[in-house]
Amino acid sequence: MTPLLLNLDSSPTLAAALCERLEAEPGTLETRNFPDGESYLRVLNPVQGREVIILCNLVDPDARTLRLIFLADTLRELGARRIGLVSPYLAYMRQDKRFQPGECVSSRPFAALLSRYLDWLVTMDPHLHRYHALDQIYSIPTRIVPAAPLIARWIRDNVPNPVLLGPDMESEQWVAQVAALAGAPFEILNKVRSGDYTVSISQPAALDQQRTPVLIDDIISSGRTMLQTIRHLRQRPVCIGVHGLFAADAYQLLQDVAEVVTTECVPHPSNRIPIAPALADGVRELLAR
């Protein structure tokens, strides 16, 4: 039976592209808020015995997660065969350790909650730092779709003579892969973060001035990691983020000093790198299980 794809508060363009690639039927949800702010949700398609794919991008997760749980629970009650989630950005992965006494390690309860209501999960390059794999916290099958081949293709097509820079040790996993695929040299720097808006980045080794610096990170949030790296550079760089969250004035500050490019993981004017074909491949693998 044709799978049903339900778009919960996420990009209509990505939903349409996924439906086309997966030959899925686009479903319809009725969502609104009651006058007191509580959520109303209704599924307008028959789901008995069907594979249901929910596209719910967990950017701004506190606002979206409750509706996602309501939807998954409703689909289960209505007899869906399996309920999968496509979330190009997977929230709460950076809280992977108790940094201060008493802190909530929110990655764990968040993963436990989603695992309880869903049958599988597809995402693109979640922030794996102290966790090495999603199954350390998720108990459902997951697929991580890598952004590296997509970023490498964009660099090959758009930056003639690049040198790649990763701002911290965590970024090496992405930067090294992109560099190999793009046939470019790379260097990984060291970062010390002392606050949400305070980071320091080590000086890169003497860079070949004939090359364009391309900074690559999985997440751009406050933008301070990129901005502090740029302070060390003489040439105007390209900054590539897999997930461009751009808190507060981050995008404006970065645009003043760099070309800013992101994947479509988080809808934003800087999106240049399409993700639908790669995500659809990940979903297909899980549907075939």
Ligand code: R5P
């Ligand atoms: C964390 O280590 C991530 O890989 C990014 O480097 C970080 O989230 C970037 O944050 P910001 O833009 O706030 O410096």
